Amino acid sequence: MIIRGNEPDQIRLIKRLYKPGNYFMQGNEAVAYGALFAGCRFYAGYPITPSSEIAETMARELPKLGGYYLQMEDEIGSIAAMVGASWTGFKVMTATAGPGFSLMQENLGYAVMTETPLVLVDVQRSGPSTGQATKGAQGDFFQARWGTHGDHPIVAVSPTSGQDAFWETIRAFNIAEKLRTPVVVLFDGVLAHTREQIKIPDVSEVEITYRKLPENEEEAKLPFGDPHGDGVPPMPLFGHGYFTHVTGSTHKENGLRDVYTPEVHDRLVRRIHRKIEKNREVYEKYEEHFTDDAEILVVSWGVTARPALGAVLRAREEGIKAGLFVPKTVHPFPGERMRELAKKSRAILVAEMNLGQMIIEVERYVNDDVLLKGVNKIGGVPLTVEEILREIRGVA
Amino acid sequence: MAKKIYSTYPMVKYLRKEALPTALCPGCGGGTVLNAFANAIDGLKIDPKDLVVVSGIGCSAWIASPYFLADTLHTTHGRAIAFATGVKVGLPDKKVVVISGDGDLASIGGNHLLHAARRNIDITVILVNNFIYGMTGGQVAPTTPFGAKTTTSPYRNIEHPLQISETVAAAGASYVARWTTAHVYQLIESIKKALQVKGFSLVEVISQCPVQYGRRNRMKEPAEMLRWFLKNSVPVSRARNMSPEELEGKFVIGEIVNRERPEFTTELNKLIDEVQEHFGLKEE
Numbered sequence: 001m002i003i004r005g006n007e008p009d010q011i012r013l014i015k016r017l018y019k020p021g022n023y024f025m026q027g028n029e030a031v032a033y034g035a036l037f038a039g040c041r042f043y044a045g046y047p048i049t050p051s052s053e054i055a056e057t058m059a060r061e062l063p064k065l066g067g068y069y070l071q072m073e074d075e076i077g078s079i080a081a082m083v084g085a086s087w088t089g090f091k092v093m094t095a096t097a098g099p100g101f102s103l104m105q106e107n108l109g110y111a112v113m114t115e116t117p118l119v120l121v122d123v124q125r126s127g128p129s130t131g132q133a134t135k136g137a138q139g140d141f142f143q144a145r146w147g148t149h150g151d152h153p154i155v156a157v158s159p160t161s162g163q164d165a166f167w168e169t170i171r172a173f174n175i176a177e178k179l180r181t182p183v184v185v186l187f188d189g190v191l192a193h194t195r196e197q198i199k200i201p202d203v204s205e206v207e208i209t210y211r212k213l214p215e216n217e218e219e220a221k222l223p224f225g226d227p228h229g230d231g232v233p234p235m236p237l238f239g240h241g242y243f244t245h246v247t248g249s250t251h252k253e254n255g256l257r258d259v260y261t262p263e264v265h266d267r268l269v270r271r272i273h274r275k276i277e278k279n280r281e282v283y284e285k286y287e288e289h290f291t292d293d294a295e296i297l298v299v300s301w302g303v304t305a306r307p308a309l310g311a312v313l314r315a316r317e318e319g320i321k322a323g324l325f326v327p328k329t330v331h332p333f334p335g336e337r338m339r340e341l342a343k344k345s346r347a348i349l350v351a352e353m354n355l356g357q358m359i360i361e362v363e364r365y366v367n368d369d370v371l372l373k374g375v376n377k378i379g380g381v382p383l384t385v386e387e388i389l390r391e392i393r394g395v396a
Numbered sequence: 397m398a399k400k401i402y403s404t405y406p407m408v409k410y411l412r413k414e415a416l417p418t419a420l421c422p423g424c425g426g427g428t429v430l431n432a433f434a435n436a437i438d439g440l441k442i443d444p445k446d447l448v449v450v451s452g453i454g455c456s457a458w459i460a461s462p463y464f465l466a467d468t469l470h471t472t473h474g475r476a477i478a479f480a481t482g483v484k485v486g487l488p489d490k491k492v493v494v495i496s497g498d499g500d501l502a503s504i505g506g507n508h509l510l511h512a513a514r515r516n517i518d519i520t521v522i523l524v525n526n527f528i529y530g531m532t533g534g535q536v537a538p539t540t541p542f543g544a545k546t547t548t549s550p551y552r553n554i555e556h557p558l559q560i561s562e563t564v565a566a567a568g569a570s571y572v573a574r575w576t577t578a579h580v581y582q583l584i585e586s587i588k589k590a591l592q593v594k595g596f597s598l599v600e601v602i603s604q605c606p607v608q609y610g611r612r613n614r615m616k617e618p619a620e621m622l623r624w625f626l627k628n629s630v631p632v633s634r635a636r637n638m639s640p641e642e643l644e645g646k647f648v649i650g651e652i653v654n655r656e657r658p659e660f661t662t663e664l665n666k667l668i669d670e671v672q673e674h675f676g677l678k679e680e
Contacts, residue, residue, distance in 0.1 A: 004486070009679065013677055016677065017677070042482070042485065042486070044481075044482065063667060063668045063671035063672070064671055064672060064675055064677055066668055066672065067668075068485050068664060068668075070481070070482075070485065072478065072481070072511075073478075073507050073508060073510075073511040074507060076475060077475065077478035077481070077508050077511070078478075080471065080472070080475040080478035080479045080481075080482065080508075081478050081479065081481045081482035081485070082482060083471075083479055084450070084469065084478075084479040084480060084481060084482025084483040084484075084485075084486070085482035085483065085485055085486045086482070087467075087469065087482075087483065087486075088482070088483055088485075088486025088487050089486065090486055092482075107472055110472050238448050238467040238483060238486070238487060238490075239445075239446075239448065239467065239486075239487045239490055243412070243445075243465050243466055243467060243468075244467050244468075245412070245415075245461070245462045245467075245468045245470070246468065246469045246470065247461070247462070247469075247470035248470065248471065248472060249470065254414075255462075256412075256414065256415055256462055257462060257470075
């Protein structure tokens with residue numbers, strides 16, 4: 001069995017096609033190149049603004065690498081095809097935005113339940129509904145977390161620049177493969193369409209991981225077992241004669257459906273949670289600036305983390321002890337670190353392009369004696385350094 | 397009793413014994429479809445290792461998944477063909493078969509059905525049409541005959557049924573055939589043909605649901621439903637000379653379409669070859 005894209009030939013092709021160096025490109029293109037470097041060789045998608053350049057880049061580049069681009073009839077079909085392809089041994093990705101992400105939720109839940117590695121890029125746009133289709137936003141924080149039904153864990157990462165998008169996409173693939181789980185990349189319309197200098201590394205500088213495959217027949221017969229005790233079952237791929245049964249219904253370790261025994265459901269769903277909880281080191285990531293002595297802590301994510309850093313730097317120039325905390329993996333939230341930082345802070349400002357979403361998560365880790373305030377803006381225009389700085393001054 | 401069947405039924409080698417007995421009601425046509433499919437696989441000597449069976453949600457989705465001993469993917473409602481599309485692209489040399497019901501594939505999944513036919517991807521779909529949503533309790537379906545009674549059309553159905561085979565043929569499938577569970581041998585032959593066709597193939601099987609459909613439409617016994625099928629079946633050759641009025645309430649059976657068209661995964665791989673050739677990326 002082999003994960004497609006893992007052939008030695010692929011490294012040669014990547015080296016040949018993408019010379020290391022600085023390029024001027026869109027955030028969306030950076031996501032696509034990140035996926036190609038990570039070994040993604042199957043993309044199924046449906047066009048939607050502001051994510052379409054990801055599909056366009058994949059459609060252009062994938063065939064060169066022997067990979068497959070499929071334009072499906074809708075978003076539901078796109079994620080469905082990805083799941084099918086993942087079980088044949090592909091690293092798979094799709095990209096979408098607002099309404100498309102909503103449509104994908106049911107099958108995202110299917111991927112969680114069947115432990116199918118895939119990467120879903122949500123280029124967040126303004127909403128609800130069609131909203132401002134061409135504008136950026138950060139309103140899908142909780143859709144990523146709770147969009148599908150039932151008790152489920154989810155891993156979501158969020159890049160803060162085009163350059164970051166390249167690396168975070170690779171990291172999303174690595175998390176998906178290591179934990180055999182879908183990973184959401186919460187990107188946004190602003191960075192997606194911003195052109196900036198992006199450094200493409202040599203492929204040998206990129207850490208690429210692959211899912212665990214069964215070591216023997218016995219392991220292959222338990223596609224949803226836990227032979228290694230880390231909660232992550234080896235994945236017996238289709239087409240290798242294992243007669244694997246995969247279902248979104250509650251299933252036993254051997255894959256067969258059992259929706260009547262409470263213990264079977266309990267065991268399965270708790271293990272799926274446990275594999276995410278216990279493997280925090282695989283995905284936990286955050287960035288900190290001036291947090292050592294910060295009295296005023298700005299918490300921000302995604303696109304807003306950039307003006308937030310600008311505001312913190314300016315505040316420091318003015319002698320205000322401000323710091324910045326940026327969760328890069330936003331789900332599961334880096335709660336422990338947040339709690340530590342909150343203890344040291346007098347005031348916490350949560351800056352985001354929505355009416356207050358991550359702030360709800362932050363609040364869980366903040367004591368009552370800390371002033372907690374959201375810095376929010378909607379309308380499709382990102383927060384500026386000035387706007388965030390004004391709020392910092394306000395609580396200084 | 398069950399043990400005896402397992403030891404004497406020759407197709408048992410194709411079944412996942414630990415999943416038996418099936419969840420199908422007594423008298424259900426699903427067993428006939430499973431039997432026909434197993435016979436077709438046996439007849440063509442297809443190794444189940446070279447087979448991936450995908451299904452959606454509902455009674456008919458259970459026919460081959462989990463019961464058929466192959467790689468089986470039991471998916472979300474309506475999406476089986478889209479899942480199968482990903483599987484086929486990943487495993488173009490394997491037989492990818494979708495077995496599911498009319499509600500699943502032609503109603504909620506209608507879009508995927510049409511576009512898979514248009515793409516002409518080499519997937520075989522066995523669509524079991526029992527005119528009703530069986531598993532959810534017998535609600536009206538897009539295939540329910542005009543005037544029939546169901547739990548959500550308790551007075552009568554005022555919508556016209558979708559002609560699935562004709563629609564899929566029009567969408568561009570390579571092979572389309574329709575039979576009923578009263579035409580088992582023809583059905584087996586059609587499934588065999590569908591499996592051998594390089595392109596999208598659909599075998600629609602009109603099947604009895606005495607419990608949810610028959611009971612409410614004066615056909616409580618499975619045999620009554622089979623007699624209904626036989627009495628109202630019209631071969632496709634004869635149907636061509638009949639008016640729409642004459643065909644009202646009839647089941648047109650036989651091969652609707654059998655033609656060659658470029659197949660999707662072949663074209664996709666051809667395209668990749670061309671692109672790699674063009675950019676000089678082929679292994680020297």
